[in-house]
Amino acid sequence: MKEGPDLARIAALIGEPARANILTALMAGRALTVTELATEAGVTVQTASGHLARLEEGGLVVPRRSGRHKYFALRGAEVARVLEALLGLAAARGHLRSRPGPRDPSLRAARVCYDHMAGEAGIRLYDSLLARGFLGPAPEGLALTEAGAAFVTGFGIDLATLRAGRRRVLCRDCLDWSERRSHLAGALGRALLDHMLGQDWLHRVEGSRALRFTSAGRRAFDAAFPPVDHWFPEGTNPQAA
Amino acid sequence: MKEGPDLARIAALIGEPARANILTALMAGRALTVTELATEAGVTVQTASGHLARLEEGGLVVPRRSGRHKYFALRGAEVARVLEALLGLAAARGHLRSRPGPRDPSLRAARVCYDHMAGEAGIRLYDSLLARGFLGPAPEGLALTEAGAAFVTGFGIDLATLRAGRRRVLCRDCLDWSERRSHLAGALGRALLDHMLGQDWLHRVEGSRALRFTSAGRRAFDAAFPPVDHWFPEGTNPQAA
DNA sequence: GTAATGTTTCGGCCATGATCGAACTGTGGA
DNA sequence: TCCACAGTTCGATCATGGCCGAAACATTAC
Structure with a gap:
């Protein structure tokens, strides 16, 4: 009172x-x-x-x-x-909102976050793109560099359609609480996931957000997005007011 | 998700x-x-x-x-x-929970906080007791000193009954957010307020938590609890875990 | 023992507010 | 101009959960 x-x-x-x-x-x-x-x-x-x-x-x-x-x-x-x-x-206090089954290892390995890839594989992808200078900071947050544009085009992404058709932001980083790291979201994140799904690199696990790599897909993914050591992925300040 | x-x-x-x-x-x-x-x-x-x-x-x-x-x-x-x-x-953000009429000056001057006195007068009482060494820190938080016991007994409080009859904590400080200061709660706080009410020093304002001093009561209060300058009332750490 | 006080559980009432379908406003593009 | 898309408002539904009365339970005083 x-x-x-x-x-x-x-x-x-x-x-x-x-x-x-x-x-x-x-x-x-x-x-x-x-x-x-x-x-x-x-x-x-x-x-x-x-x-x-x-x-x-x-x-x-x-x-x-x-x-x-x-x-x-x-x-x-x-x-x-x-x-x-x-x-x-x-x-x-142990209050976690893990709805789909607490601590599922396959969810941690790779999963769908809305329409793009999250989990360890998602972070790998993000870090790898950043480390090679394909992604860089921009006024709007994150942007594809020229080299990056060439890379994703070579990867099989139709950048022109992506940029023209949708009004959606091309690149965005998405922060995962479980990993405390960022992964790639936005139209490009979606396109990359769609492409990998279309190439049978991986597929969705029914009734779950988990993604499972095929053995060939795993190899191709590792080749396309080699792991990066000693890289601190939080290059941009996530707390910018 | x-x-x-x-x-x-x-x-x-x-x-x-x-x-x-x-x-x-x-x-x-x-x-x-x-x-x-x-x-x-x-x-x-x-x-x-x-x-x-x-x-x-x-x-x-x-x-x-x-x-x-x-x-x-x-x-x-x-x-x-x-x-x-x-x-x-x-x-x-300006979210204040001032239910009984925003910023009522009489409420700030003196009011009931549960069963003891709060507001400027409550703080005055508390500070005055502390400054004269009538109240002191104790393992349980706040305790009446020997001098304090003598004082309140002289004031007209039946300490023996207070200590024996009720199991309630004798002294407690209560933090006011509006004033950011402490005032005296506990059995003693209640007894002091009751006593002052019984002596017609002040009375409750109907339908409000406000307390109004009589003119004689105000003088008596000022004499019994003289103001203390340059005293920092937060002697005990209110955040002790 | 009985009484008094403090705390919890149970049951039912009720208000708040989250939700979505549908319709409306406003902006941009062809 | 017409259409597509983004966002808002309105209305109705419905579940969650806060609330208290009554009664059970627990502990201490006498």
């Missing part, structure tokens, strides 16, 4: 699964559209829109209009710090 | 008004009983008991049985740090 900051209001704002997913997705530091956040949160666009309105009103996120897209980002480093603290506490 | 700590679960635990009140009350660093926490949270004992079970299961509080009382305290400094961060963010 005392006066004071309304702890409950701000915590309740975070303490709703869909909103928590949205905020977690925004922890990568980049602005995402309503539709993207809806997918991340696993809800429809209407629902996400409502949640984002609440989050904005609560001062946790800020919108930025760009054409017919509306990008949302975390509002400042203080919000990120609070989320970090909460994530740490949740991890320390 | 990513793996990771369950942000929502831990935040939802905090983001419920009653539970948030409980946690805020525990931010003082001392263990409180179920009944006390129920009063702090403004709910019945059954409800508080249920909330505390959830908080315990979530790893935010730890119980400690002592006879027929069950004391709850925050579980470690990490929890306190998260709450601090949340309180700070809430304050920064």
Whole structure:
């Protein structure tokens, strides 16, 4: 009954699964559209829109209009710090949101994250592209370099279609909490996964997000994306306000 | 849909008004009983008991049985740090839980906090007792010194009854967020307020937590608890795990 | 023993709010 | 101009969970 900051209001704002997913997705530091956040949160666009309105009103996120897209980002480093603290506490208390079977090794090895590859293989791919200078930092976050464009074209990706057809961001890094590392998302991440699936390098495990390599696919993947040692993948600051 | 700590679960635990009140009350660093926490949270004992079970299961509080009382305290400094961060963010975002009329000056001057006095007058009382060595730090938090016992006895408090009759903690400091200072709670805090009410030094304002001094009462109060300058009231660490 | 006090469990009521379908607004491209 | 796409608003549904009364359980005092 005392006066004071309304702890409950701000915590309740975070303490709703869909909103928590949205905020977690925004922890990568980049602005995402309503539709993207809806997918991340696993809800429809209407629902996400409502949640984002609440989050904005609560001062946790800020919108930025760009054409017919509306990008949302975390509002400042203080919000990120609070989320970090909460994530740490949740991890320390053993509260994990591992829905599809806790600690499944195959999920850690390679899995689908929305429409791109995550897990150890996803990180390998990302690191390998970065280390060879195919990906580089850009004002918008992450960009394909000239050498990178040549590489993915040689890999079999139709970059022109990718860039023209969809309005979606080409490259984005996606932070995995299990690995604490980034992997490649965005239109390119999707295209790479699609291509590898089409080449039978790997296939989805039914009823799971896991991906399983074929033996030939594993060899081809290792050749295309050789492992990188001594590389710190977090080149860009994920907490840029 | 990513793996990771369950942000929502831990935040939802905090983001419920009653539970948030409980946690805020525990931010003082001392263990409180179920009944006390129920009063702090403004709910019945059954409800508080249920909330505390959830908080315990979530790893935010730890119980400690002592006879027929069950004391709850925050579980470690990490929890306190998260709450601090949340309180700070809430304050920064202007989320205040001032239910009874925002910024009522009479509430700030003197008000009831459960059963003892809070507000500027409450802080004055507390500081005055501390500065004169009537209250001092103790293993249990706060204790009445020998001089203090003599003082309150002279003031008209029946210390023997207070100590024998009730099992309640005699002295406790209560942290006010509006003032960021401590005031005296516990059995003694209650007894002092009751005594002053009985002496017509002040009376409750109907329908409010505010207390209003009579003119004679104000003079008597000022004489009994002279203001203390240059005194930092937070002598004990409120964050002791 | 009985009484008093503190805490928990059970049951049912009820409000909050999350969710989605459908319809509407606004922007950009052909 | 028409269409496609992004986002918002509205309305209805529905589940979660907070809440308290009553009663059981536990512990201490007398």
